Each structure stands twice: as C-alpha cells, then as structure tokens.
Amino acid sequence: MSSSKQTSAHSGTWKRWVTTQNVVVAVVIVLGVIFPLVVDRPRFWLPNIGVRTLWMGTIAMSLVFLNKYVGLLSLAQMTFAGICSYGIGYFSVTMGLPIIPSIILSLGVGSLAGYITALIAVRTKAIYFMMITLALSQVFYSWASQAIEVTNARRGIAPIPRPNLGFIDLNDITTFYYFALFLAVLSYVIFRYTAKSQFGLAIQGIKDSPERMSALGYNVNRYRTAALTLAAFVASIGGVILVFDRNQVDPSFVSLDSTLNILVVAVVGGIGSLGGVFIGGLVFALLQNFAQDFTDRYMTLTGLVFIGVLLFFPAGLVGLGPIIRRLFSKRAKTSASKASSDTPTVERRAGTHNKKGQHK
Amino acid sequence: MDIWPLILLNGLTLGAVYFVASSGLTLIFGLMRVITLAHGTSFLFGGYLGYVAASVTGNWIVGLVAGLVAAGLLGLFTHQVLIRRFQDDDMRVALITLGVAVIGTDLMLAVFGGTATQVPFPQEFQVALQIPGIGDYPLIRLIILAIAVVLGLAIYLVIARTRFGSIVRAGVDDAPMTSATGVNVRVVFAVIFAVGSALAGLAGVISGTLFPLLPGQDGSYLLFSLVVVIVGGMGSIPGAAIGSVLVGVVSQFALVVAPTYAFVLTFALMVIVLAVRPQGIMGRPA
Numbered sequence: 001m002s003s004s005k006q007t008s009a010h011s012g013t014w015k016r017w018v019t020t021q022n023v024v025v026a027v028v029i030v031l032g033v034i035f036p037l038v039v040d041r042p043r044f045w046l047p048n049i050g051v052r053t054l055w056m057g058t059i060a061m062s063l064v065f066l067n068k069y070v071g072l073l074s075l076a077q078m079t080f081a082g083i084c085s086y087g088i089g090y091f092s093v094t095m096g097l098p099i100i101p102s103i104i105l106s107l108g109v110g111s112l113a114g115y116i117t118a119l120i121a122v123r124t125k126a127i128y129f130m131m132i133t134l135a136l137s138q139v140f141y142s143w144a145s146q147a148i149e150v151t152n153a154r155r156g157i158a159p160i161p162r163p164n165l166g167f168i169d170l171n172d173i174t175t176f177y178y179f180a181l182f183l184a185v186l187s188y189v190i191f192r193y194t195a196k197s198q199f200g201l202a203i204q205g206i207k208d209s210p211e212r213m214s215a216l217g218y219n220v221n222r223y224r225t226a227a228l229t230l231a232a233f234v235a236s237i238g239g240v241i242l243v244f245d246r247n248q249v250d251p252s253f254v255s256l257d258s259t260l261n262i263l264v265v266a267v268v269g270g271i272g273s274l275g276g277v278f279i280g281g282l283v284f285a286l287l288q289n290f291a292q293d294f295t296d297r298y299m300t301l302t303g304l305v306f307i308g309v310l311l312f313f314p315a316g317l318v319g320l321g322p323i324i325r326r327l328f329s330k331r332a333k334t335s336a337s338k339a340s341s342d343t344p345t346v347e348r349r350a351g352t353h354n355k356k357g358q359h360k
Numbered sequence: 361m362d363i364w365p366l367i368l369l370n371g372l373t374l375g376a377v378y379f380v381a382s383s384g385l386t387l388i389f390g391l392m393r394v395i396t397l398a399h400g401t402s403f404l405f406g407g408y409l410g411y412v413a414a415s416v417t418g419n420w421i422v423g424l425v426a427g428l429v430a431a432g433l434l435g436l437f438t439h440q441v442l443i444r445r446f447q448d449d450d451m452r453v454a455l456i457t458l459g460v461a462v463i464g465t466d467l468m469l470a471v472f473g474g475t476a477t478q479v480p481f482p483q484e485f486q487v488a489l490q491i492p493g494i495g496d497y498p499l500i501r502l503i504i505l506a507i508a509v510v511l512g513l514a515i516y517l518v519i520a521r522t523r524f525g526s527i528v529r530a531g532v533d534d535a536p537m538t539s540a541t542g543v544n545v546r547v548v549f550a551v552i553f554a555v556g557s558a559l560a561g562l563a564g565v566i567s568g569t570l571f572p573l574l575p576g577q578d579g580s581y582l583l584f585s586l587v588v589v590i591v592g593g594m595g596s597i598p599g600a601a602i603g604s605v606l607v608g609v610v611s612q613f614a615l616v617v618a619p620t621y622a623f624v625l626t627f628a629l630m631v632i633v634l635a636v637r638p639q640g641i642m643g644r645p646a
C-alpha cells in the first residue's frame with residue numbers, strides 16, 4: 001500500500017519488492033522454515049505449536065482480510081473451515097472418495113457456505129453483520145451436532161488419517177508441517193495479491209464509501225459477496241490443515257469456543273494485519289500448551305490477554321513493531337507516518353472516512 | 361390428545377424467560393448502539409448468585425433480587441472500568457465484552473462446577489394449576505409468565521411516560537444533542553448498562569427456577585437474546601416481546617415436529633425475518 005507507493009519512485013524491478021513489510025514477511029517465512037530444525041522435541045512442537053499456529057492463523061487471516069479490506073467482522077470463518085473439514089471427512093471416509101478430489105470438493109463446499117452466508121448477511125453492516133454471522137455459525141454447530149446421517153452427530157467422523165498424496169507423504173509430521181506452512185503462505189499471497197488487484201481496490205473503496213462506489217456504478221453487494229466467498233475459501237484452506245492435524249472432525253470444531261478462539265487470535269495478533277495473525281496464533285498455541293502447567297484457568301488468562309490487548313494495543317501485537325521502531329529509529333518522522341498507515345485499529349463506525357487514498 | 365395448547369403455553373413461558381433476558385440487551389443496544397457479548401455472562405452470573413442466595417436464605421424473592429443486583433453490579437463494573445472510554449467504537453466494545461464473557465465462563469466453571477443446579481422456590485408454588493383445555497400446568501411457570509408481562513409493561517411505561525424515559529428516548533435518537541441540552545448522558549449510559557445487565561441476571565434466576573443452570577448456558581442465552589433482538593428489531597421493547605414469543609413458541613413446536621432440528625428451525629426463523637425485513641419486525645430502518 002503506502003510502502004509500495006513510496007518505493008515506486010525507485011527504478012529497478014527487484015528493488016520494488018524490498019519494502020520493510022516484505023523483509024519482515026521473508027524473515028517470518030524463513031523462521032517458519034527453520035522451525036522444525038531448531039526445536040528440541042519436534043514431535044511435541046510441530047503438531048502442538050507449529051501446525052496449530054498455522055491453521056489458526058490461516059483462518060484468523062481470513063477474518064482479518066474481511067475486517068481490513070471489506071470492513072466486515074465475520075464470526076463465521078471458523079465455521080467455513082469446519083465445513084471444509086466435515087467435507088473432507090464425509091467425502092473421503094463416509095463416501096470413500098479418493099483424498100485429492102475430496103479436498104478439492106470440500107474447498108468448494110466451504111466456499112459455497114461463504115457464498116450462502118454472504119447472500120443472507122451482505123445487506124447488513126457492522127455490528128449486525130457480526131451478530132448474524134455468529135448466529136449462522138451456531139446454526140451449523142447445532143446441525144452438525146445432531147445430523148447423525150451426515151456428520152455422525154457428536155461423535156464426529158474419525159479417523160481421517162493424514163494421506164499420502166502421491167507426490168508428498170503427509171504421514172511424516174515434518175512433511176505435514178511444511179505442507180501446512182506452504183498452504184498458510186499461499187493464503188497470505190492470495191490475500192496480498194487480491195488486496196492490490198483492481199478487485200481489491202474496489203472493495204476498499206466500498207469499505208470507505210459504499211454510497212460513492214455505488215454511484216460510480218459498482219454493485220456494492222456483489223463485490224462484498226465475492227470478498228466473503230474468497231475469505232471463506234481461504235478459511236477452508238485452514239480447515240484442510242485443521243482436519244489433518246486432528247485426524248478427525250467433530251462439532252467442537254465449529255463450537256462457540258472455537259469461533260471465539262479464532263477471534264482472540266486475530267485481535268491479539270492485530271486485526272489490521274494479515275501476517276500478524278500468526279503471532280496471535282503462536283501466542284494462543286503457547287498459552288494453551290504451557291499455561292496449563294501452572295494454572296487450570298488458562299481461558300481466564302487468555303481473556304485477560306485479549307482484553308489487555310484491546311485496551312492498550314488496539315492494533316494487536318504487531319502494533320508493537322512500529323512503536324518500537326519509532327523509539328529506536330532516527331528517521332522517526334518517516335516511520336511514524338508509515339506506522340499510522342500500517343496499523344489500522346479495530347474498525348470504527350461509518351462516518352469517519354479514513355484517508356488511505358486507495359481510490360483515485 | 362390435543363397437545364398443541366400445552367406446547368403453545370410452554371412456548372409462551374419459555375418466551376417469557378427470553379424476553380426478560382433480551383429486553384436488557386435491546387435496551388443497551390437501543391440507547392448506546394453497542395452490543396454487549398457479556399450478556400450471557402450476566403445471565404448465568406445472576407442465576408448462580410440467585411441460586412446461592414435462595415438456597416442460603418430459603419427465600420425465592422431474595423434470590424431474584426440477589427441475581428438482579430449482582431448482575432447489575434457486574435454490568436456497572438464492566439461499563440465503568442472497561443468500556444466507558446470506547447463507547448463510540450461499537451466493535452471494540454463488542455470485543456471487550458467478549459473478553460469478559462470468556463473470563464466469566466471460565467471462572468464460573470471453576471467456582472460453580474459443571475453440575476446442574478436449580479434455584480429452589482417455595483412449596484406453595486410447587487403445585488399444578490387446572491387450566492381448561494390443557495389440564496394440569498405448573499403454577500411456577502405461570503407466575504414467571506406474569507412476572508415477564510408485568511416487567512415488560514413496566515419497562516415500556518417507564519420509557520414511554522417518565523422523564524427518565526424521555527431522556528432515554530432522546531438519547532437513542534441523538535446522544536450528542538441530548539447531552540447538549542444539559543443531560544448527563546454518561547450517567548444515563550451507565551444506568552442503562554447496569555439495568556440491562558440486571559435484567560439478564562433476573563432472567564438467569566427465573567430460568568434457573570424452571571430449568572437447571574449449566575455451564576454453557578451463558579453462550580446459548582447470549583445467542584437466543586441476539587436472535588430475539590435481531591428478529592424483533594434492535595432497540596425496541598415491543599420488538600423484544602414479539603421476538604421472544606416467536607422464538608419461544610417456534611422452538612417448542614419445532615421440538616415436537618422435528619426434535620433433531622429444533623435449534624436449526626429456531627435460527628431459520630431469524631434468517632427468514634432478515635431476508636424479508638433486515639431491520640427486524642419492529643426495528644426502524646438504519
């Protein structure tokens with residue numbers, strides 16, 4: 001966004017890509033790649049921290065994308081992921097289809113769920129939208145915990161073993177971790193690319209001023225529907241990682257708790273930052289695994305961290321980056337102006353048009 | 361045997377509980393344009409404290425008052441300490457109250473455990489009343505139905521007829537302008553938030569009298585309140601009444617017609633209303 005604008009003055013094709021944001025992303029990806037090599041007990045760290053961070057982050061990223069670029073806070077993202085997980089269980093275990101078609105079909109089903117949700121909820125705004133997506137997610141939860149012929153009710157579908165896809169064998173936990181990392185990075189690239197595309201600019205314009213975009217001839221609701229469907233697709237990618245991480249699927253995947261966990265991950269990481277969700281996911285996975293060692297009330301701890309972040313760092317933990325940079329940087333002025341555009345806060349109500357200047 | 365009148369009456373009494381809970385939510389939303397996702401927490405907190413108070417004193421009325429006051433204080437605390445500064449930022453308020461809900465769920469599980477508890481009520485209410493066309497019907501359910509009706513009328517009259525009510529209505533329409541006329545809107549907000557939470561707490565006690573109190577009910581009652589408020593129209597007390605009766609009756613009929621999918625049918629009601637009237641039955645267009 002603003003960073004690419006600043007650097008577009010430079011000539012040279014590769015220099016265009018060397019922005020602070022991209023350097024951070026590259027560092028994070030490198031850290032993700034070497035993660036299995038540096039941890040002491042890979043059999044614990046890879047599934048419990050690594051893979052869990054990746055699927056929570058991917059699903060939370062779809063929530064952040066909607067919040068940041070469309071201005072809608074969807075609480076149904078975990079449900080789309082769960083629907084995709086259920087799809088994989090149903091197609092591959094119940095119906096006995098081969099695994100690759102099952103995955104592809106399930107991604108389609110998850111996206112379709114997003115499309116249907118969009119049809120119901122797209123006319124509503126802000127807090128209404130949030131409540132309706134929350135309610136719809138609970139509809140699916142209650143259906144999933146009762147529809148014995150499709151979802152096997154509370155017992156869920158199990159086992160769903162990690163498959164050998166032919167070219168890679170996901171049975172190996174390290175291979176599976178890299179597979180998950182690849183999907184997470186792919187999701188990130190999809191969102192970054194979309195945000196910069198013509199479609200992305202249009203939805204951001206719609207977010208800033210639906211009336212103006214409508215007057216310009218854009219079909220506002222159609223754009224919102226498309227964005228929601230795309231976000232549901234990426235959430236479904238998270239669902240693919242999730243189902244092979246757990247090796248089963250049951251209603252707890254789409255329960256209120258799971259939905260809220262994804263929201264906590266998004267907010268703690270930074271609800272205005274696509275990549276920040278992985279920090280949120282990491283913090284959450286660490287809390288889940290290690291807080292139990294010294295307290296039974298780790299959900300209380302999670303809640304306190306959540307409220308603390310909301311009260312003091314509304315941009316999430318990634319918001320700390322620019323703060324630290326400002327403290328240490330000599331070019332305080334430039335980084336401060338950059339920080340303000342890099343760290344949007346939780347969406348404010350309509351009326352305060354932000355001045356990102358995306359629509360020319 | 362004709363069971364439909366019985367189901368209708370069951371739906372009405374269930375709707376009474378939903379109404380008491382959701383009237384608080386719709387009051388808070390109507391005035392402050394924020395949604396508190398800790399509403400279910402107030403509900404369960406009030407229910408548990410009402411249970412403790414009623415068990416200790418042996419007096420059901422004391423239990424009702426205790427639940428009401430406890431949840432009201434919790435609401436006041438939440439409002440004053442956590443969300444007062446961010447009142448204009450509805451998303452942030454929703455998220456902060458969500459954090460409160462997460463903590464509340466966990467702490468109540470720690471204190472009150474996972475077993476079901478039921479609020480004790482007086483012997484003289486534990487009788488069946490002969491109703492023509494239905495047969496025996498528990499008196500306590502009718503008492504609770506009456507409480508909800510009286511409460512609904514009282515809230516409606518306070519808002520429609522008193523000075524405080526007119527301030528509230530003015531605040532709903534235009535808070536800055538109301539503030540400019542010399543009304544201390546902050547105090548009004550705090551009072552409404554406390555009253556809304558207190559109503560949820562009261563709902564918790566009366567629900568705990570009819571049905572067992574369980575962990576997880578904070579989430580389900582938050583959802584039912586949200587559905588009622590969405591169906592009825594946000595910010596409207598008559599809307600909350602209509603919404604609660606609809607949700608209560610539909611869910612009871614659905615239990616008989618299609619027990620497996622009762623919950624889904626209840627939500628389908630919401631989807632239908634939204635498709636036809638996005639602002640809810642009594643809601644004003646945004």
